Amino acid sequence: MSFQEKLAQYAELTVRVGVNIQPGQELLIQTTTDTVEFTRLVVEKAYEAGAKQVHVAFSDPFVMRTHYELAPDAAFHEFPDWTVKQRDAIIDHKGAFLWIDAEDPDLFAGIPAKRLSDGQKSAGKALERYRQAVGSDKIAWSIVAIPSEKWAEKVFTDEQDQMEALWQAIFQTVRIGDGDAVSLWQEHIKNLEQRAAALNERRYRKLHYRAPGTDLTIGLPAGHMWMTGASRTPDNVPFIANMPTEEVYTVPAKLEVEGTVRNTKPLVYQGNIIDGFTLRFENGRIVEADAEVGQELLDELISADEGAAYLGEVALVPVESPISDSGILFYNTLFDENASNHLAIGDSYPTCLEGGTDLERDQLGEYGLNTSIVHEDFMIGSSEMDIDGITEDGKTEAIFRQGNWAF
Amino acid sequence: MSFQEKLAQYAELTVRVGVNIQPGQELLIQTTTDTVEFTRLVVEKAYEAGAKQVHVAFSDPFVMRTHYELAPDAAFHEFPDWTVKQRDAIIDHKGAFLWIDAEDPDLFAGIPAKRLSDGQKSAGKALERYRQAVGSDKIAWSIVAIPSEKWAEKVFTDEQDQMEALWQAIFQTVRIGDGDAVSLWQEHIKNLEQRAAALNERRYRKLHYRAPGTDLTIGLPAGHMWMTGASRTPDNVPFIANMPTEEVYTVPAKLEVEGTVRNTKPLVYQGNIIDGFTLRFENGRIVEADAEVGQELLDELISADEGAAYLGEVALVPVESPISDSGILFYNTLFDENASNHLAIGDSYPTCLEGGTDLERDQLGEYGLNTSIVHEDFMIGSSEMDIDGITEDGKTEAIFRQGNWAF
Numbered sequence: 024m025s026f027q028e029k030l031a032q033y034a035e036l037t038v039r040v041g042v043n044i045q046p047g048q049e050l051l052i053q054t055t056t057d058t059v060e061f062t063r064l065v066v067e068k069a070y071e072a073g074a075k076q077v078h079v080a081f082s083d084p085f086v087m088r089t090h091y092e093l094a095p096d097a098a099f100h101e102f103p104d105w106t107v108k109q110r111d112a113i114i115d116h117k118g119a120f121l122w123i124d125a126e127d128p129d130l131f132a133g134i135p136a137k138r139l140s141d142g143q144k145s146a147g148k149a150l151e152r153y154r155q156a157v158g159s160d161k162i163a164w165s166i167v168a169i170p171s172e173k174w175a176e177k178v179f180t181d182e183q184d185q186m187e188a189l190w191q192a193i194f195q196t197v198r199i200g201d202g203d204a205v206s207l208w209q210e211h212i213k214n215l216e217q218r219a220a221a222l223n224e225r226r227y228r229k230l231h232y233r234a235p236g237t238d239l240t241i242g243l244p245a246g247h248m249w250m251t252g253a254s255r256t257p258d259n260v261p262f263i264a265n266m267p268t269e270e271v272y273t274v275p276a277k278l279e280v281e282g283t284v285r286n287t288k289p290l291v292y293q294g295n296i297i298d299g300f301t302l303r304f305e306n307g308r309i310v311e312a313d314a315e316v317g318q319e320l321l322d323e324l325i326s327a328d329e330g331a332a333y334l335g336e337v338a339l340v341p342v343e344s345p346i347s348d349s350g351i352l353f354y355n356t357l358f359d360e361n362a363s364n365h366l367a368i369g370d371s372y373p374t375c376l377e378g379g380t381d382l383e384r385d386q387l388g389e390y391g392l393n394t395s396i397v398h399e400d401f402m403i404g405s406s407e408m409d410i411d412g413i414t415e416d417g418k419t420e421a422i423f424r425q426g427n428w429a430f
Numbered sequence: 431m432s433f434q435e436k437l438a439q440y441a442e443l444t445v446r447v448g449v450n451i452q453p454g455q456e457l458l459i460q461t462t463t464d465t466v467e468f469t470r471l472v473v474e475k476a477y478e479a480g481a482k483q484v485h486v487a488f489s490d491p492f493v494m495r496t497h498y499e500l501a502p503d504a505a506f507h508e509f510p511d512w513t514v515k516q517r518d519a520i521i522d523h524k525g526a527f528l529w530i531d532a533e534d535p536d537l538f539a540g541i542p543a544k545r546l547s548d549g550q551k552s553a554g555k556a557l558e559r560y561r562q563a564v565g566s567d568k569i570a571w572s573i574v575a576i577p578s579e580k581w582a583e584k585v586f587t588d589e590q591d592q593m594e595a596l597w598q599a600i601f602q603t604v605r606i607g608d609g610d611a612v613s614l615w616q617e618h619i620k621n622l623e624q625r626a627a628a629l630n631e632r633r634y635r636k637l638h639y640r641a642p643g644t645d646l647t648i649g650l651p652a653g654h655m656w657m658t659g660a661s662r663t664p665d666n667v668p669f670i671a672n673m674p675t676e677e678v679y680t681v682p683a684k685l686e687v688e689g690t691v692r693n694t695k696p697l698v699y700q701g702n703i704i705d706g707f708t709l710r711f712e713n714g715r716i717v718e719a720d721a722e723v724g725q726e727l728l729d730e731l732i733s734a735d736e737g738a739a740y741l742g743e744v745a746l747v748p749v750e751s752p753i754s755d756s757g758i759l760f761y762n763t764l765f766d767e768n769a770s771n772h773l774a775i776g777d778s779y780p781t782c783l784e785g786g787t788d789l790e791r792d793q794l795g796e797y798g799l800n801t802s803i804v805h806e807d808f809m810i811g812s813s814e815m816d817i818d819g820i821t822e823d824g825k826t827e828a829i830f831r832q833g834n835w836a837f
Contacts, residue, residue: 070500081488085470093477109512
């Protein structure tokens with residue numbers, strides 16, 4: 024399959040599976056001037072799928088940076104109302120939101136933190152309705168990534184054509200190059216949803232992880248729900264909020280984690296590496312943390328606040344999956360978290376608890392859920408990992424054997 | 431001066447002289463994804479000049495074309511309200527509008543006319559307040575142009591590096607490359623304004639043009655005003671709506687044009703050339719029109735409606751001016767109309783009549799002004815052209831001698 028054919032399939036996949044555009048629907052694409060060629064393809068595919076209007080809001084990384092560098096302080100305490108109106112219109116019209124992301128990991132390096140946080144606060148406040156609509160799947164939305172030069176440089180230090188290498192890696196992770204990607208995804212999603220449904224039916228009380236350096240038991244709270252990256256709008260239209268997505272995930276019971284776990288892939292935290300680390304838990308809390316690389320950073324992470332010493336997510340990803348197979352560290356959560364069984368230090372998702380989205384944030388603890396200002400995934404999966412589910416009445420059943428699904 | 435230095439000067443000129451950004455002001459740049467590099471420079475210069483917020487609305491030519499090709503008919507009968515809100519906010523905040531134009535002359539070739547006109551009508555209606563604010567100089571605005579590949583191809587058919595050639599041509603026309611462009615422009619505008627003031631003081635009753643093939647008398651209506659490209663906001667902040675600008679212009683008395691005029695540069699009408707033509711006027715009306723090239727097109731132009739057989743603009747441009755010196759036909763009115771003394775067939779500008787902007791369109795005829803659906807500039811200047819002004823009491827004074835200002 025030629026590069027152009029793969030690109031066309033990726034655009035098609037984004038439109039038909041990602042946001043899953045419906046005839047007559049409006050689409051707002053938020054992207055940067057670095058993605059023009061791919062965005063044009065997506066626009067074409069969206070109209071072919073029956074979109075009524077495709078709006079593209081291009082921002083420019085250099086313009087954004089210049090704004091943070093040179094605008095007067097007052098500029099960071101306001102937010103243009105028309106941008107709010109734009110998002111509101113898409114929500115009111117039951118449109119869809121698509122982000123086409125070409126990340127520059129160092130875009131805001133050196134910008135005063137106060138400017139960034141003031142800017143983010145103003146935007147966050149103005150766009151609250153929009154964030155809620157997206158966060159609670161009231162409308163269809165999706166994020167896909169394409170290479171930027173800076174990102175490709177970071178991932179493929181030694182390659183000659185870094186952009187080409189990152190493109191091919193992305194194609195592989197989103198199942199492009201091996202037949203009809205849309206059908207492959209439909210099958211993939213069906214598989215993920217069957218896994219989640221099976222786990223939800225079993226209602227395991229605990230998970231038990233065993234691997235070299237790892238012997239860990241994680242309690243699951245009453246009412247926990249296993250979720251996948253496949254979501255549905257209130258009108259029951261399916262969409263995939265992140266592409267790629269490989270995980271089936273839920274919330275741990277904050278105080279019921281016991282034992283030891285060892286990471287298997289580096290954790291990239293604030294642009295730096297933490298690796299070769301072991302965490303020991305007692306009553307859910309991390310009581311020992313030893314890293315071969317990045318000890319200070321690890322200490323900083325787990326003491327960010329009270330919740331940063333507890334777990335917030337449990338996610339299952341088999342070693343036989345495209346991202347894991349690639350063996351690449353992407354320095355990008357959208358990809359790296361889908362490479363391996365992982366846990367997250369910090370905040371948990373209320374969507375993984377029955378009725379959880381109706382609770383206030385400070386009520387979550389009563390149901391066993393952790394809250395924190397951090398949420399950092401770290402990878403623990405390998406082909407030597409076995410995971411058992413332990414039922415309410417103490418029975419043990421195989422969930423993972425040698426890094427792959429056992430059922 | 432290096433290319434990068436010239437580019438930086440052009441950006442500086444656009445900001446400091448074109449829209450003339452004031453400290454604390456907002457700027458909305460409307461441009462395309464073809465101009466990213468230059469737009470970034472302009473954004474930087476605008477913040478350096480004290481702008482509070484610089485918003486960039488990028489459209490993409492390919493996305494626009496795809497919309498016109500593939501969107502359902504219904505899409506052309508609506509216009510996004512947030513875009514109206516965006517323009518309104520800039521007007522309400524006394525901001526400035528800047529267009530950075532990289533024209534593709536054939537962008538909409540082959541698109542059904544109905545779609546284009548429906549789209550333009552919907553936009554025109556929704557954006558009425560904005561068009562009025564710009565048209566009547568209620569806010570500062572400016573248009574500048576940079577090369578697009580398609581445009582450069584058309585202008586420099588035989589050049590090897592067409593983009594480079596068009597860039598250098600544009601730099602020359604906007605007085606870049608020969609010292610400090612901002613000072614050169616301040617001097618240039620002062621000159622233009624002095625010319626206009628002198629002509630307004632003289633209150634000529636008629637102009638008399640003489641050149642090979644030309645012997646023409648044009649009456650000027652009572653209350654006519656000579657204008658320049660230099661405008662002022664209601665707060666008296668100067669700005670230049672078009673860059674380049676070389677002309678001093680006013681309205682002719684519709685029924686008082688007598689004699690014969692011969693063009694000196696080709697007229698590009700609907701992408702085609704009309705050249706080597708002579709027009710004979712009686713009582714203001716074109717009664718004979720002979721062209722060596724494009725006779726049919728010329729006939730079509732002057733019979734577009736009743737007003738298309740009369741003149742609507744008289745503009746004075748000396749032969750010693752950067753655009754004229756370049757000898758280039760730009761296929762772009764922003765440039766070509768500033769190359770030479772010219773007249774326009776068709777519609778006239780009410781801004782050139784005292785109190786003219788307060789009149790309804792159908793009242794303009796009572797004051798001697800022509801109205802038409804067309805407004806086509808054609809060039810008549812040369813180094814052999816003399817122009818006299820004739821005063822109310824019949825005195826004759828030299829305005830142009832051998833193609834240049836005589837006073």
